[in-house]
Amino acid sequence: MLFIQVTGLSGAGKTTLSNRVQKRLEQLGYPVEVLDGDECRRHLWPELTYSEADRQENIRRLGYLGRIFTRRGIIVLLAAINPYERIRAELNQQNQPAKTVFIDCDLQTLIHRDTKGLYTKALLPDTHPNKLHDFTGINAPYETPVSPDLTIHTGQQAEADCEEQLFQFILAFLRESVSKKQSLEKSNLTEPV
Numbered sequence: 413m414l415f416i417q418v419t420g421l422s423g424a425g426k427t428t429l430s431n432r433v434q435k436r437l438e439q440l441g442y443p444v445e446v447l448d449g450d451e452c453r454r455h456l457w458p459e460l461t462y463s464e465a466d467r468q469e470n471i472r473r474l475g476y477l478g479r480i481f482t483r484r485g486i487i488v489l490l491a492a493i494n495p496y497e498r499i500r501a502e503l504n505q506q507n508q509p510a511k512t513v514f515i516d517c518d519l520q521t522l523i524h525r526d527t528k529g530l531y532t533k534a535l536l537p538d539t540h541p542n543k544l545h546d547f548t549g550i551n552a553p554y555e556t557p558v559s560p561d562l563t564i565h566t567g568q569q570a571e572a573d574c575e576e577q578l579f580q581f582i583l584a585f586l587r588e589s590v591s592k593k594q595s596l597e598k599s600n601l602t603e604p605v
């Protein structure tokens with residue numbers, strides 16, 4: 413049905429916005445699955461680390477799961493940091509129709525939010541025993557999406573406004589798909605045999 417890569421730094425709001433929009437779409441009768449990177453790592457493949465190779469493997473597995481759901485007519489929100497442009501492009505190619513939503517938030521706000529205490533750990537001195545050495549945005553790369561279909565600035569806008577943006581974006585896609593389908597059916601009906 414529709415595969416959406418909701419990408420952004422830790423704490424940007426990927427999970428919050430995806431879960432909220434899932435509820436709203438379900439209320440309208442649409443089937444939706446949120447594949448959360450953090451959750452899937454914990455339950456399905458806890459052995460994967462945060463090295464570049466393991467992050468790519470994580471995203472490819474999530475993409476594969478996503479494909480299973482989208483083939484069954486389910487809208488998939490893949491809420492993961494998903495830091496590499498090449499892998500995002502690969503997933504988009506394999507999961508058509510696909511969209512990329514960049515959840516953009518400035519580092520200062522993220523460090524201030526620090527809901528999981530991970531930014532504090534990543535910013536410790538190099539010699540500190542609790543230092544987090546491969547944390548995205550601080551000491552591991554995040555490649556900003558080159559041409560996302562939607563960017564939501566969660567550091568500058570209220571949660572409810574950000575939720576509304578994501579919700580309206582998906583609704584617009586769904587309405588467009590319905591009207592395309594209807595005009596295709598109409599043209600098939602009127603075509604001479």
Ligand SMILES: Nc1ncnc2c1ncn2[C@@H]1O[C@H](COP(=O)(O)OS(=O)(=O)O)[C@@H](OP(=O)(O)O)[C@H]1O
Nearest residue numbers: 422423449450462467470492493494495546547548
């Ligand atoms: N080193 C490091 N770097 C980034 N993130 C870390 C790290 N260690 C643990 N965590 C927690 O793992 C969550 C990110 O998992 P993802 O599967 O989304 O990451 S990735 O797409 O494979 O890069 C991420 O969850 P979110 O905060 O929901 O993004 C973190 O809570």
Ligand SMILES: Nc1ncnc2c1ncn2[C@@H]1O[C@H](COP(=O)(O)OP(=O)(O)O)[C@@H](O)[C@H]1O
Nearest residue numbers: 421422423424425426427428566569570571574
């Ligand atoms: N505009 C906003 N959009 C989304 N989340 C926001 C916003 N402002 C503050 N927050 C808060 O930021 C945190 C984002 O956490 P989370 O959704 O787990 O991020 P991520 O999944 O990207 O790691 C939540 O505590 C949320 O309430």
